[in-house]
Amino acid sequence: MDEFTIVLRNTFLEEFLESASRMETLFMVLEKNPADSDCINEIFRLMHNTKGSSRAVGLDAMAKLAHASENILSEIRSGKVQPSLAIVNALLEGLDAMKAGSESIQNGTEDTSIYDRAIANLHLAAQTGSSTSSVQAPLNASQQPSSSDHSFIDFTAEENPPHYNPDGSSFHHTDSKISSEVETPKTVNPNLGTAQQLHTAPQQRTGNEVMTSGAAAPQAGTANSKAKTEDSIRIQLAKIEEIQNIFGEQIILQSALEHSLAQDPIDMHQAEKILSQLRKLSVSLQNLIISLRMVPVSSVLGRLSRAVRDVATSTDKLVEIKLEGGDNEIDKNILEQLIDPLVHMVRNSVDHGIEMPEERKQKNKTPSGTIKINARRLGSNFEIKISDDGKGLSKEKILEKAHASGIVPRGLVPENKEIFKLIFASGFSTKASATEFSGRGVGMDVVQQQVKSLKGTIDIDSVDGSGSTFTIKIPLSLAIFNGTVVKIGEEKYVIPNTDYRETISLDANKNRRSSDQKGTIVEFNKELMRLVDLRDRLGNRFTKKPDLRNIALVVEHENQKFACIVSDILYQEQIVLKEMGPETKLVKEATGGTILGDGKVALIIDLLKIIASKGIAA
Amino acid sequence: MNRKVPKQMLFTLDSLNYAIPLSVVREVVAILPITPLPKVPAYYKGLINIRGQILSIIDLRLKLNMKEIPHDPKSSVIVIVELGDIQLGLIVDSAKEVSQFKEEEVESFSKRDIDAKHDGIVGVAKDNKNDQLVLMLDLMKLFDNSEFKIFKSTKVA
Numbered sequence: 001m002d003e004f005t006i007v008l009r010n011t012f013l014e015e016f017l018e019s020a021s022r023m024e025t026l027f028m029v030l031e032k033n034p035a036d037s038d039c040i041n042e043i044f045r046l047m048h049n050t051k052g053s054s055r056a057v058g059l060d061a062m063a064k065l066a067h068a069s070e071n072i073l074s075e076i077r078s079g080k081v082q083p084s085l086a087i088v089n090a091l092l093e094g095l096d097a098m099k100a101g102s103e104s105i106q107n108g109t110e111d112t113s114i115y116d117r118a119i120a121n122l123h124l125a126a127q128t129g130s131s132t133s134s135v136q137a138p139l140n141a142s143q144q145p146s147s148s149d150h151s152f153i154d155f156t157a158e159e160n161p162p163h164y165n166p167d168g169s170s171f172h173h174t175d176s177k178i179s180s181e182v183e184t185p186k187t188v189n190p191n192l193g194t195a196q197q198l199h200t201a202p203q204q205r206t207g208n209e210v211m212t213s214g215a216a217a218p219q220a221g222t223a224n225s226k227a228k229t230e231d232s233i234r235i236q237l238a239k240i241e242e243i244q245n246i247f248g249e250q251i252i253l254q255s256a257l258e259h260s261l262a263q264d265p266i267d268m269h270q271a272e273k274i275l276s277q278l279r280k281l282s283v284s285l286q287n288l289i290i291s292l293r294m295v296p297v298s299s300v301l302g303r304l305s306r307a308v309r310d311v312a313t314s315t316d317k318l319v320e321i322k323l324e325g326g327d328n329e330i331d332k333n334i335l336e337q338l339i340d341p342l343v344h345m346v347r348n349s350v351d352h353g354i355e356m357p358e359e360r361k362q363k364n365k366t367p368s369g370t371i372k373i374n375a376r377r378l379g380s381n382f383e384i385k386i387s388d389d390g391k392g393l394s395k396e397k398i399l400e401k402a403h404a405s406g407i408v409p410r411g412l413v414p415e416n417k418e419i420f421k422l423i424f425a426s427g428f429s430t431k432a433s434a435t436e437f438s439g440r441g442v443g444m445d446v447v448q449q450q451v452k453s454l455k456g457t458i459d460i461d462s463v464d465g466s467g468s469t470f471t472i473k474i475p476l477s478l479a480i481f482n483g484t485v486v487k488i489g490e491e492k493y494v495i496p497n498t499d500y501r502e503t504i505s506l507d508a509n510k511n512r513r514s515s516d517q518k519g520t521i522v523e524f525n526k527e528l529m530r531l532v533d534l535r536d537r538l539g540n541r542f543t544k545k546p547d548l549r550n551i552a553l554v555v556e557h558e559n560q561k562f563a564c565i566v567s568d569i570l571y572q573e574q575i576v577l578k579e580m581g582p583e584t585k586l587v588k589e590a591t592g593g594t595i596l597g598d599g600k601v602a603l604i605i606d607l608l609k610i611i612a613s614k615g616i617a618a
Numbered sequence: 619m620n621r622k623v624p625k626q627m628l629f630t631l632d633s634l635n636y637a638i639p640l641s642v643v644r645e646v647v648a649i650l651p652i653t654p655l656p657k658v659p660a661y662y663k664g665l666i667n668i669r670g671q672i673l674s675i676i677d678l679r680l681k682l683n684m685k686e687i688p689h690d691p692k693s694s695v696i697v698i699v700e701l702g703d704i705q706l707g708l709i710v711d712s713a714k715e716v717s718q719f720k721e722e723e724v725e726s727f728s729k730r731d732i733d734a735k736h737d738g739i740v741g742v743a744k745d746n747k748n749d750q751l752v753l754m755l756d757l758m759k760l761f762d763n764s765e766f767k768i769f770k771s772t773k774v775a
Contacts, residue, residue: 491654538656580672581704586662587655593665593672601653601665601672 009057013102014232016053019046020095025302027088028309034083044073050098061112062101068119069094072126081126085313090125092306094118233332235292246285253278286574290480293333297375297384298326300339307343308371311350318357318368319350325375330382334474337454338384341447345386345470346371348443353390353468363465365389378473387469393462395419420460424448483575483604485596486553487568488538494575494594494604500553503569508548522563529554529561537610538589555607562611573597575604588613621721626743628714628752629697632684635752636710637717637743642757644698644705646713649689660686666696666707673698675707681760682738701757708757717752719743724754 026043030036051066069091075081097118104111253274260270305321312319354360354369361367374385395416402408402422414422424444451458454474462468475481475498483494504524512523513531520531531552552563578601580593589610590603626637647668652675654664661680665672675696680686689709696707726741738760743752 578670578672580665581674581706583662583674583704583706584655584665584672586658589656595667595670595672599667600651601667603653603655603665 005058009059009105012053012057012059013106016050016102017099018234019050020099021299021302022046023095023302024092024306027092028302028305030083031085031088031309037077040073040077040083044070044077047073059101059105059110061110061115062098065094065098065101065115065119065122068122072122075126084125086125086128089313090118090121094122233293233295239288239292243285243288246281246288250278250281250285253281286480290331291329293331294329295332295335296326297328297330297335298323300335300342301326301373303339303343304346304373307347308350311347312354315351316356317350317354319354320368320370321346322370322372323375324372328375328377328382330375330474334382334454337450338472338474341450341472342373342384342386344443344447346373349386349388349390349468349470353388353392355391381473381475384472384474385469386472387467389467392464392467393420393423393460394464398422417459417461420462423460424458480574480576482572483594484553484572485570485602486566487570488534488566491538492570492596492600492602493538493566494596494602495553495607496575496604497572499607500555500564502554504552504554504563506550506552506563506565508550524563527561529563531565532562532607532611533565534605534610535565535567538605553607555611557608557611562607564607564610577604623719623721623724623743625716625718626752626754627697627716629695629710630712630714631679631682631710633711635714635745635750637752637754638697638699638757640716642699642701644700647696647698647707649691649694649696649709663709668698668707673705673707675709678708678710699757701761717743717745717747719745719752 023043023046026039026046029039030043033039047066047070051063051070054060054066055063072081072087072091076083076087081087097114100114101110101112257271257274257278260267260274301321301323304323308319308321311317349371350369354371355363355365357367360369369388369390371386371388374383374387376383398419399408399413399422402419403410407422408414413419424447448458451472451474456472456474458473459471460468461471482497484497484500486493486495506522506524514521518530521528522531523529550565551567551569552565553569555562555564575594577592578594584590584593587603589605591606591609592604593601594604596602625640627640627643628635628637630636650666650668652664652666655662661677663675663677666675667673677686690711693712694709695713697710697713698705698707723746724741724743727739738756739753740756740759741754743754745752
């Protein structure tokens with residue numbers, strides 16, 4: 001395959017993943033509202049696009065599946081087939097197969113067998129549900145191809161059918177208008193208004209957006225770590241124009257600055273004025289660039305609704321999912337890493353939290369449960385709340401289980417919040433038996449790990465009988481933060497402002513010191529703190545002199561305070577995290593690097609890690 | 619028998635001539651201010667800022683167990699190389715020309731010829747034009763065998 005085809009293919013795959021998630025959302029809408037013609041039209045359009053584009057980049061097997069899906073969609077659109085549960089299931093299964101397929105393509109091994117299975121299921125669902133009556137096909141029809149349904153046997157007799165069998169099958173009435181549109185996507189059929197829409201709409205959509213391949217930070221998300229393609233993001237053209245404008249202004253100011261510096265004598269007053277204007281521009285440029293990486297939270301709604309739906313249908317529960325604050329934007333990288341935990345949590349909420357409809361009626365609740373997702377900015381954090389109106393967490397049950405499994409010693413009863421947090425412990429599940437979706441007690445542990453790796457926190461609140469709320473807080477924009485530049489030995493280091501509580505000045509004459517086997521303890525304001533001399537730890541060329549006065553940063557770790565001695569505290573500024581090569585992992589104390597105002601590189605150090613690794617924290 | 623080996627970039631270390639394939643060289647820059655790192659091997663000199671990008675710097679003299687000398691700002695340069703996913707800056711005494719040797723001018727070393735401390739040297743070329751010998755260096759081998767283990771650390775991390 002030549003390079004150009006690879007580029008085209010990667011572009012297609014990216015676009016496909018976007019339209020796939022849009023289709024998922026639309027299928028959910030369609031299921032609730034089978035008569036929604038706008039919805040079915042949009043799905044049809046997206047599927048049609050997928051078919052055309054996949055064929056164009058040589059993915060014929062995928063195109064075949066898209067074609068089969070499209071046929072059913074066109075039947076739904078013309079009202080000949082009702083979007084029954086079985087049919088929507090089969091269509092979703094088809095989407096899943098295409099997604100799995102696109103992932104396998106990115107891994108370099110396209111597996112086309114999954115498509116065939118999905119096509120078979122689509123045919124089966126279409127045949128069982130093709131009678132125009134609203135008879136609901138059994139849920140498992142699409143999942144049990146071995147059923148003795150004779151129409152299915154008819155179908156399997158034909159190996160790998162490229163299209164619907166036009167004769168003998170339920171699709172013999174496929175109308176010629178639709179098939180002409182399907183077969184010749186390049187020509188606009190004047191008989192069909194939608195056909196026109198079909199070709200122009202995608203262009204309109206991409207018209208004011210551009211694709212940029214960015215040097216985005218490496219992804220931890222499961223789907224993305226496998227992908228060989230560079231990550232990309234859609235950016236509104238207006239944002240790029242704004243950046244260009246600011247850049248233009250900067251150039252003008254730059255030459256003005258050069259001009260005032262060339263004066264004899266130098267026009268200092270003018271130069272300073274220009275410099276302050278330049279600073280302002282830099283700040284707006286910075287904000288704009290940060291905003292380029294942002295995507296609305298609502299972009300994950302499709303995946304979440306899909307997860308809720310899957311669990312709900314197979315557990316026979318009724319669940320609605322609501323998203324508030326979906327317009328709020330969050331860094332694309334962060335959101336991608338949050339998708340898996342969020343999916344896991346909503347699945348859990350449906351499986352563990354929401355009761356069966358009868359049980360809910362008995363409790364005077366609506367038969368249908370609600371899962372609410374609320375996303376908002378909260379200061380420098382981003383907060384996502386997932387609440388359900390299910391049965392809530394039983395403190396007694398959790399505690400009983402924790403005591404039984406030895407996670408909490410018997411006789412010890414922690415605080416409410418701490419009790420709820422026990423469900424994050426690995427191997428913990430109050431559910432008597434594991435279901436397909438949850439109950440194995442591994443998931444919540446993973447959720448917590450992932451949130452932690454984003455430097456976030458997770459809290460649980462629950463009222464027994466009326467529901468639970470999970471609150472995830474993630475610091476916004478990990479790439480830029482406020483930091484303190486300190487001198488340790490001869491070098492400058494950066495410490496994130498959120499990593500320490502305060503700075504203190506220790507005086508050997510006033511602050512008493514004592515030592516135990518773990519090191520030195522100092523008393524400051526009647527509090528005992530352990531001394532950690534960062535100069536020992538990091539100062540390469542540090543020559544130790546007995547010093548009477550020390551400047552230290554106070555860090556709290558596991559209810560103990562640590563006074564971390566530095567040589568000097570220089571200043572505070574906005575720190576831009578820079579990427580560094582994997583070889584820099586050799587420096588275990590550092591979490592990253594940055595470039596300071598003087599143009600030199602400085603390491604960003606992780607005080608907690610230093611404290612923990614010194615073996616003095618325990 | 620007039621086949622040629624890939625183009626090589628020549629440089630000197632301790633008045634010896636070395637060569638690395640030109641294909642791994644990204645650029646050659648003057649010595650920039652280096653931020654030293656705590657608790658790393660002596661040859662890992664630290665980090666530099668090259669047009670906003672952070673780059674690790676290796677003193678090739680120390681890496682090849684030669685004695686350390688203060689860098690002469692007039693002749694010492696940083697050769698930036700790309701090895702797989704990793705970019706490194708190598709400090710050398712001076713950068714020289716790009717040469718293309720004929721196959722018969724190069725003598726490859728088999729494994730047992732190589733002294734442990736000269737790991738990474740895979741052959742020697744006779745530069746007839748300038749009447750000198752050039753040691754051919756395989757950077758992947760040089761770093762793969764050391765405690766630096768940059769290529770392995772990508773997996774561990």
